[in-house]
Amino acid sequence: MAMDGTQTTPDVVEDVFDGHATGIEVEDLGDDSTRIQRPWNPDQIRVNTSQFSLRNILDQIDEGSIEIAPDFQRLQVWRTDQKSLLVESLLLQIPLPAFYFAEDADGSFRVVDGLQRLSTLHSFVRGGEGGFALGKLEHLDDLKNMRFSDLPVPFQRRINNTQLIVNVIDPATPRGVTYEIFKRINTGGTPLNAQEIRHCMSSPRSRGILHRMTHTNAFATATGGRLTDHIRMNDREMALRFAAFWLKGVEAYQERPMMELFLMDATEMLDDPKQVSDEQVAALEAAFERAMIHAHLVFGDHAFRKWQKHDDHYRSPINRALFESWSMALADPEYTSADLTERRASIVQAARERMTTDFTYLNAITSSTADRVRVSYRFEAAEMDAAAGL
Structure with a gap:
């Protein structure tokens, strides 16, 4: 007072x-806990693990089969150096953490975890002039300032052939459980807040x-x-x-x-x-x-x-x-x-x-x-x- x-x-x-x-x-x-209030049938909770090449993933993004929420503004805060180090990891053949996709009833996918990483890789490989050139690199300094099209063909092939581990949440999984999974595995560089999660889970x-x-x-x-x-x-x-x-x-x-x-x-x-x-x-x-x-x-x-x-x-x-x-x-x-x-x-x-x-x-x-x-x-x-x- x-x-x-x-x-x-x-x-x-x-x-x-x-x-x-x-x-x-x-x-x-x-106390606004979104914990699931009652037990669910374990048979309804299905998360299948698959392996895709990065080229296949990027093709599906271009076809519209994988939704990466293009108006998600916060993706722009990744600095070029951060993006470059992610690309360098692929060039060094360092495995990336697993991705999580949620499958819709029509067979399309939404990225649940790994949105920033996937958007960065799509921008670099398929972005053309709208993409970015490599900045700071820790081991492959000779590639600095190169775009994807500037890379030697063996390096381009290595990126395209990179195998990604993807955990796919089956569409039969209850929506509330999918949201809970999303919150639990939301481990990116800057974790998404509740609205950002809803945005990624929602439809156009x-x-x-x-x-x-x-x-x-x-x-x-x-x-x-x-x-x-x-x-x-x-x-x-x-x-x-x-x-x-x-x-x-x-x-x-x-x-x-x-x-x-x-x-x-x-x-x-x-x-x-x-x-x-x-x-x-x-x-x-x-x-x-x-x-x-x-x-x-x-x-x-x-x-x-x-x-x-x-x-x-x-x-x-x-x-x-x-x-x-x-x-x-x-x-x-x-x-x-x-x-x-x-x-x-x-x-x-x-x-x-x-x-x-x-x-x-x-x-x-x-x-x-x-x-x-x-x-x-x-x-x-x-x-x-x-x-x-x-």
Whole structure:
């Protein structure tokens, strides 16, 4: 508590990745375990081990039989030296760690573990001018600055003929178990976060929906231009959270209060046009854009950020819990821009007062944010404050 008796905000910690601030507040979900809650039939869990040449794998990628999620932004953070050392390992005939693929019902594959390695090798061998030249090498200095096409033919052949061990998760394996496997074997240089895992497991339909939702002027303006194409895919997670609550409702979350599973279920829904029709997708995207426009109209540069009454000049990083609850509240079609403009001062006053004096609310947007009681509290609070001045 501050000297003047006002309630202070719990420490706001901005997430950092690779030494750079991400613009997103670190979230404490609390006990949001996605452990499988009941035993599964071992006969349903099938992981088969196969061996493929790198040439065969790259051919399947080019044919579209292997999905490597081309819009996965974080792959770009690998430095040329890191990529070069991976290629050098193949040239030195050093075996690579096993890859994991998940097989779909149609026989296509998604890369579960090894996405960065495989993308790097595809870029080097098949990237053409869009690929890269070898940088730092520890043993084969004579090959520095060479592209694949510049390599002596024996070295090209050695790379193409490299045998890769691939563990293939059978399509009959339950989706939740596949997700659990993904989390357990997620051992790359920089482990994937939950949204990056969902992205790799999802289909083009849901990825396209989330991409469109986060590539509008309204979203960029409401989030200060820092989230679009976010390096940790936090922009897609924000849009997915809105979609999950818009499609399923807070009540559905109360029945199964685990955020990661809730979002994974929503991803599956978006991937299936039988569950979410194209008409529903259009309505979802319209509601999301309406929420973004209204959020900036009401809160300006402080949209989705903690904003206490004594913090007029400090702008906090974006808070996920505030984003999901306030975006849902402001997506209400009964609210118009004219109405919100007229009531803006009342809404802002109510929201800032709550963030200053309501410690239960501060907890609900700061710690154990996946707790069912705290989820309900912040959603109800946002709905109440959005109606201020009516």
